[in-house]
Amino acid sequence: MTDTVAEVLPDYNDALDPLGDVEAGQAKNRAKVGSARPSSLLYTYGPGAIMDLPNFSVMPAGLDDWEPIWKRREVVPTILEPRLLNVVRLHLGPQVDALRPFPWQPKKGVLSNEGSDLGLPARVFPQWFRCTGCDYLGPLTRFTYTNTHPFRPDLAQFAHKPCPGRGGRGRRAGSPAVAAQHLLTCTNGHLDEFPYTLWVHRGATCPNAESPELKMRDANVGRSVGSTIICQACGTTRGMAEAQGSKGREKLPQTCRGRHPHLGAFYPGCRARPALIMMGASNLWFTSTQSIIIMPRSDAEKKEALGDQLRVEVGIDQIKQFGEQVPVIRALAAARNIDVTGLTDADIATAVAEVLAPPESDEAREERQANWDPIELLIPEWRYLQKPALFPEQQNNTGLMVTEMQRGPDLHRYVARVVGVNRMKRVNAVLGFTRLDEMDRVNDVASRLVTLTRTAKPTWVPATEDRGEGIFLQLDLDAVAKWEKTVEGSALWEAHRKAHRRNFARRFSETAKILDPDTRLPGPRYWLVHTFAHVLIREMAMYSGYGAASLTERIYAWNDASQRESAAGLLICTTASDSEGTLGGLVALAEPARLQTIVRTALRRATRCSSDPICAMRTPTDPEDFLHGAACHTCSFASETSCEKANRFLDRRFLLDLPTADGPTVPGFFGSSHGI
Incomplete structure (x- = not known):
């Protein structure tokens, strides 16, 4: 002070x-x-x-205090992922030029001293x-x-x-x-x-x-x-x-x-x-974080990545000095292990021009941020998972390896596709943090996001790379769309909508702007896929060798509004931050005989809860404002590390016809337990 x-x-x-x-x-x-x-x-x-x-x-401590730690290394490591870096720049400004890992270095042996001078200041x-x-x-x-x-x-x-x-x-x-x-x-x-x-x-x-x-x-x-x-x-x-x-x-x-x-x-x-x-x-x-699964880059994305690499590895000063001399830039890039083979001089000149271009105005960036939807991060992943390669050995070196799996003859007909994710790499970036209220409860007001630096304009943010495996299940899109239309006009969905409005009115941040709470309510298909993911996590934990808290969900569920294709699928995955990743116990469950047994057993277990009939009949009515229906810790809730919505937006009645259900109900997407 x-x-x-x-x-x-x-x-x-x-x-x-x-x-x-x-x-x-x-x-x-x-x-x-x-x-x-x-x-x-x-x-x-x-x-x-x-x-x-x-x-x-x-x-x-904040990022300013990390700098003296990083100065103990001649080269500061970075995580290159343009798609995620662009999202970070959208929220924090164009001055952000890198994603950095935490100041840590693995040891070669028990008695070695590598990384002993690194650490997180506090x-x-x-x-x-x-x-x-x-x-x-x-x-x-x-x-x-x-x-x-x-x-x-x-x-x-x-x-x-x-x-x-x-x-x-x-x-x-x-x-x-x-x-x-x-x-x-x-x-x-x-x-x-x-x-x-x-x-x-x-x-x-x-x-x-x-x-x-x-x-x-x-x-x-x-x-x-x-x-x-x-x-x-x-x-x-x-x-x-x-x-x-x-x-x-x-x-x-x-x-x-x-x-x-x-x-x-x-x-x-x-x-x-x-x-x-x-x-x-x-x-x-x-x-407040954003995360993506790294996928093969297109030629355009590779060229975009080159600009970020030049900015971080070569530096703005040298690019300004030698920007018009493409051979010099090429030599500087090669000296810093930047692969420029196969790129023409025009490609390198374009990357240099991008680095030296004037930054986007704050007004234009704020307008893009106001119109930005987090689903935009998921759309490329959904599209890639639609057409995975049939053979893992043909995959690239991005860390993502997927295999189209055959459907078992007894797998429910509404599970349209199964993809085994043999290897995957997820990158997570930190934008900042809030107190008292989560970002999604303060209308994404940028002023409520506490900065990580004293200058309020960080030039880099912390990020992690997690490696792991998973299983992707895609539901029948036509069946989901037909079922969703039926649910949207039901009394049960109206009860959930009113409870969500009451929840916003009572618990919404006092700092937030006025907005329509219905815009923050996921549609019925999200409730369906989300509930399905939770019952699968519970069942897969019994077969995979991983604890339920080690399994996480990634939900792809949105309709065809806003001129984008609809989605209805889920990725159950497990990741680890060390270099070895995971051991294959989860992706092995994608084998047809094993998966159809797991899905059938998970759905049958979901038809009963030891808290029934109370759980099966749970419907929020005024003045109640909870954001779940027929779901509780006994049957559907998952650990905080597994659920992306903090156990909100769950209802087994969207999944199945519950035998003990009474009051408002809807046709279960998978029908009754007798047909499973």
């Missing part, structure tokens, strides 16, 4: 950013404090999230701690960091030394300290420490001390809810339960300080009202 920023901050909590003061001009602790898989950094613990370690919590957050021995509550500077074992980062902790203990039983060796769990956040994504000193004194200062010592005591079971803050100087107490709810929000500071801890900076001028949030709350951090 610089002096310039400190001058504009309110004085209600002077020590909220202690490390920002004490670290100025001093060497920083670069010790390893933990580890995480790339997938968890992508979806759970990315920049701006709070990662729980055994003894304290840290927050992965800040300790929250920076207010409570002593477990005496209940002392204070900023991080009042505690001692200890970790005596260089190979045991899990032993790192903060301790209160010396600790007087409770009842005069002192512990001079010190007591472990834990993070204080109360925080303040706002709808603009800012996150701040809770102003405990101001809170306990009800907005005033302590009459007996300028910087009084505080204690936080947990309430006795059965007496009250929450913790109590005690001022040791004047004896004032106040419970944290008063800060909860809408009434409690009125007692909190009325202005947000605009703090982004992952950037180590404040942005004064935020007009949002702060709200209390607990450290482990599920709505503290929502990542």
Whole structure:
């Protein structure tokens, strides 16, 4: 925290950013404090999230702090995928020129040191701690960091030394300290420490001390809810339960300080009202990502990729200097392992012109972004899966290997095609994150997306490459279209539509613009394919050797609106972030005899639920606003890592004629269990 920023901050909590003061001009602790898989950094613990370690919590830092780590390498690795990079540029601006992996390097052996100088920088957050021995509550500077074992980062902790203990039983060796769990956040994504000193004194200062010592005591079971803050100087107490709810929000500071801890900076001028949030709350951090499955590139896409390669590997300065000398550009590209064989001088000149072309105006980009539909990322994949090669050995080197499989004689007639995805590679890119509300609940308002850099215009974003396998099933498109028309006029679909409207009215972000909630409701065919994917995930987990949480879905389900061909299919896949990928246990289930047994068994299991008849009859009625019908944890719900819609938009009645169903219902797409 610089002096310039400190001058504009309110004085209600002077020590909220202690490390920002004490670290100025001093060497920083670069010790390893933990580890995480790339997938968890992508979806759970990315920049701006709070990662729980055994003894304290840290927050992965923004991309500005990654640069010193990457400077330890002469060449920064990048992930080249133009189709995904264009989507990132659409959301973040044309200045984004690369997708970078996390700063990590595999080791050649157990005792080797490759990659030991790499890692994801993180800040300790929250920076207010409570002593477990005496209940002392204070900023991080009042505690001692200890970790005596260089190979045991899990032993790192903060301790209160010396600790007087409770009842005069002192512990001079010190007591472990834990993070204080109360925080303040706002709808603009800012996150701040809770102003405990101001809170306990009800907005005033302590009459007996300028910087009084505080204690936080947990309430006795059965007496009250929450913790109590005690001022040791004047004896004032106040419970944290008063800060909860809408009434409690009125007692909190009325202005947000605009703090982004992952950037180590404040942005004064935020007009949002702060709200209390607990450290482990599920709505503290929502990542915003986009992902694609890498497919063979057309000649046009290869030429487009060349421009991105030249921009990243050769650099803008050299392209500007030698742009008119195609042989020099060709030599520079070859020196950086860019394959330009087979490309004419005109192709290279076109790529250079693309790199040097003026960027698209913000107005034009925002207009394209407003009209952009995430389905556009899925359409090329759907089209490619329509005509896969018959022989895997004829595939290219893009990492995608698919095989058209024969249909078993007993496979349901509405499963039109089966494709075994022997190998696949998926690339995921991080755009930013939101707090309190997911991006799809704030009308994709760009201002609600918290930036990953201090400049608000990143030149690169983190990305991961996952390798794996899967099975693609395509439903009969004509049968789906006919069934969908029947469902759209049913009382059950109208009940789901009204529940979706009520859900938006009650839970829609307070920051969102007014929009028609029906535009965010997937059509009946999505509910059908989505429910089918869930019952298959449960059944395939019993045969594939993978846990159900390791299997994920990718749903292709949309009608022929907006001048695009309709789709109705699903990809069940498993991916891993390591170089070896997966072991083939899932794609082996695409064999005709095995798949028809799995599909038949999955559908038959879906006809019964141990919660029936309650589950089979579940239909939302006013004032209920849940976004599922005949589906629950017993029969249809999947883990958070498997479902792309958080277990919303599921109903077994769209899949089958349930024998216990009553009230509003529709013809099940696959009919009754007797015909399966």
